[in-house]
Amino acid sequence: MATEESVSAVSTSTDADSQTRRTVLRLRELILTGEFGPGDRISEQPLTGRLNVSRTPIRLALERLAHEGLLEPYPTGGFVVRKFTLNDVWDGIEVRGLLEGGAARLAAERWTNDRDLERLRRAQGNIDTLGEPTADSFPAFLELNDIFHAEIVKLAKSDMLRQSLDKLFSFPFTSPQALVTLHPKLHEAAHLFVISQEHHHRIIEAIVKRQGARAESLAREHAQLSRRNFEIVLMDTDSLRSLPGGSLIRQP
Amino acid sequence: MATEESVSAVSTSTDADSQTRRTVLRLRELILTGEFGPGDRISEQPLTGRLNVSRTPIRLALERLAHEGLLEPYPTGGFVVRKFTLNDVWDGIEVRGLLEGGAARLAAERWTNDRDLERLRRAQGNIDTLGEPTADSFPAFLELNDIFHAEIVKLAKSDMLRQSLDKLFSFPFTSPQALVTLHPKLHEAAHLFVISQEHHHRIIEAIVKRQGARAESLAREHAQLSRRNFEIVLMDTDSLRSLPGGSLIRQP
DNA sequence: TCTAAACAAACTGCATGCAGTATTGGCTGG
DNA sequence: CCAGCCAATACTGCATGCAGTTTGTTTAGA
Numbered sequence: 148m149a150t151e152e153s154v155s156a157v158s159t160s161t162d163a164d165s166q167t168r169r170t171v172l173r174l175r176e177l178i179l180t181g182e183f184g185p186g187d188r189i190s191e192q193p194l195t196g197r198l199n200v201s202r203t204p205i206r207l208a209l210e211r212l213a214h215e216g217l218l219e220p221y222p223t224g225g226f227v228v229r230k231f232t233l234n235d236v237w238d239g240i241e242v243r244g245l246l247e248g249g250a251a252r253l254a255a256e257r258w259t260n261d262r263d264l265e266r267l268r269r270a271q272g273n274i275d276t277l278g279e280p281t282a283d284s285f286p287a288f289l290e291l292n293d294i295f296h297a298e299i300v301k302l303a304k305s306d307m308l309r310q311s312l313d314k315l316f317s318f319p320f321t322s323p324q325a326l327v328t329l330h331p332k333l334h335e336a337a338h339l340f341v342i343s344q345e346h347h348h349r350i351i352e353a354i355v356k357r358q359g360a361r362a363e364s365l366a367r368e369h370a371q372l373s374r375r376n377f378e379i380v381l382m383d384t385d386s387l388r389s390l391p392g393g394s395l396i397r398q399p
Numbered sequence: 400m401a402t403e404e405s406v407s408a409v410s411t412s413t414d415a416d417s418q419t420r421r422t423v424l425r426l427r428e429l430i431l432t433g434e435f436g437p438g439d440r441i442s443e444q445p446l447t448g449r450l451n452v453s454r455t456p457i458r459l460a461l462e463r464l465a466h467e468g469l470l471e472p473y474p475t476g477g478f479v480v481r482k483f484t485l486n487d488v489w490d491g492i493e494v495r496g497l498l499e500g501g502a503a504r505l506a507a508e509r510w511t512n513d514r515d516l517e518r519l520r521r522a523q524g525n526i527d528t529l530g531e532p533t534a535d536s537f538p539a540f541l542e543l544n545d546i547f548h549a550e551i552v553k554l555a556k557s558d559m560l561r562q563s564l565d566k567l568f569s570f571p572f573t574s575p576q577a578l579v580t581l582h583p584k585l586h587e588a589a590h591l592f593v594i595s596q597e598h599h600h601r602i603i604e605a606i607v608k609r610q611g612a613r614a615e616s617l618a619r620e621h622a623q624l625s626r627r628n629f630e631i632v633l634m635d636t637d638s639l640r641s642l643p644g645g646s647l648i649r650q651p
Numbered sequence: 652t653c654t655a656a657a658c659a660a661a662c663t664g665c666a667t668g669c670a671g672t673a674t675t676g677g678c679t680g681g
Numbered sequence: 682c683c684a685g686c687c688a689a690t691a692c693t694g695c696a697t698g699c700a701g702t703t704t705g706t707t708t709a710g711a
Contacts, residue, residue, distance in 0.1 A: 223704090
């Protein structure tokens with residue numbers, strides 16, 4: 148599927164453009180597009196030819212993907228693609244609600260600087276300006292939406308909480324971008340958009356007024372919208388297949 | 400500190416006893432005992448002599464410890480020991496409260512089998528039988544306490560939640576064993592023990608009665624005991640140094 | 652025909668060599 | 682005496698060879 152082009156840049160550089168990082172990206176892509184199914188063993192050697200890198204960066208990439216949760220170690224060595232179930236998706240959303248609820252509460256308790264609040268308001272203002280997303284503006288909406296949620300986490304001023312959320316978002320289904328391929332045309336989705344933005348405004352209000360408990364329960368309920376969104380997708384019989392990583396979801 | 404003994408077993412076996420796993424354990428030990436301080440760069444080559452393994456397993460071990468959060472990548476390559484602050488400790492406990500609170504609520508909502516409840520009750524029964532821990536019985540108490548908490552997570556039936564908690568517990572300070580070296584003699588700690596067990600019983604009660612919200616808030620408050628416990632330790636001026644990983648905590 | 656054992660292929664874990672870059676120490680000039 | 686530059690050292694990322702084990706297939710026997 149991806150074109151096999153030999154890498155001409157022979158940078159032995161360390162960080163941004165390392166072979167390992169590229170391999171992580173390409174492998175994750177391969178897994179999420181369904182190239183490898185749940186339970187499939189991922190062998191290093193066959194991949195060397197396919198990705199044009201040696202076994203060393205492949206091994207490191209596999210290690211990272213295993214820590215992300217996409218792979219799991221195989222008893223006699225190596226890794227296999229992990230199987231997900233719908234329950235994992237629902238539970239992931241549940242945990243997301245817990246953590247983002249906590250973030251909203253901490254934000255309400257901890258903000259000190261009016262400018263921080265202003266940043267949060269502006270993030271929401273950008274979404275308001277964009278209006279109800281169309282097929283074209285949907286990617287922009289997703290980015291602005293991410294920014295809004297990230298802004299709340301920033302206000303919470305908790306590295307530990309941020310890290311827990313980052314780890315959770317490394318799963319394909321709980322990440323905020325999990326809805327990338329959704330059909331925004333469905334009017335059920337349009338309704339969810341209205342509710343979602345109402346939530347955002349009330350969350351801001353609660354944070355500003357230092358209503359921690361209210362902010363928490365609002366954010367927690369807000370996460371449940373992801374669930375309804377996902378359920379709408381599932382109505383479409385085979386659209387699960389079109390989601391990134393949808394092929395990893397099997398029946399328990 | 401640790402005796403340097405050459406490993407005679409030349410097993411190339413894969414899983415349980417691999418060089419990499421041993422290296423992870425030894426490196427974690429070295430970091431938590433303060434052999435390396437925050438910000439120190441961990442170089443592979445010097446460690447080969449010290450641990451009697453080649454660079455390959457060391458590199459993999461460093462990668463894993465970085466994912467755990469003990470190390471962080473250094474811009475030009477390699478890893479440095481991460482610095483923790485007291486705020487990280489408090490926030491870690493906060494997140495623990497969020498997640499264990501969620502687990503208790505899910506447990507109350509989801510348990511189906513009376514035998515599962517019986518396992519939970521028996522776990523608590525073992526603690527009750529042990530009674531207030533002495534210096535001798537403290538390790539046993541810690542293990543039983545862990546089992547009780549793990550039992551609740553089991554009842555929650557959520558792999559995603561369990562994984563989030565596992566990740567959190569990989570930090571030295573938020574883990575349930577963070578109190579291993581505490582002085583159980585202090586009568587403040589004895590008081591905390593009484594309160595803690597009261598919490599346990601009320602949590603069981605709430606779970607049995609399907610009082611999800613009550614179970615959640617009880618478990619969340621229960622986590623705050625860790626904070627008070629830690630604060631008691633901090634009263635003792637230098638006892639922070641004696642905690643595993645205590646040397647990693649610096650002022651922000 | 653089915654089972655079991657033996658053989659062969661493949662794969663993982665580990666060690667090590669190599670090239671390129673960052674870092675550190677010394678040296679020189681102001 | 683201090684600052685800046687240069688060289689030597691050290692270290693990281695990557696490739697690859699090797700040994701031991703797992704795994705799949707084939708063949709022999711019941």
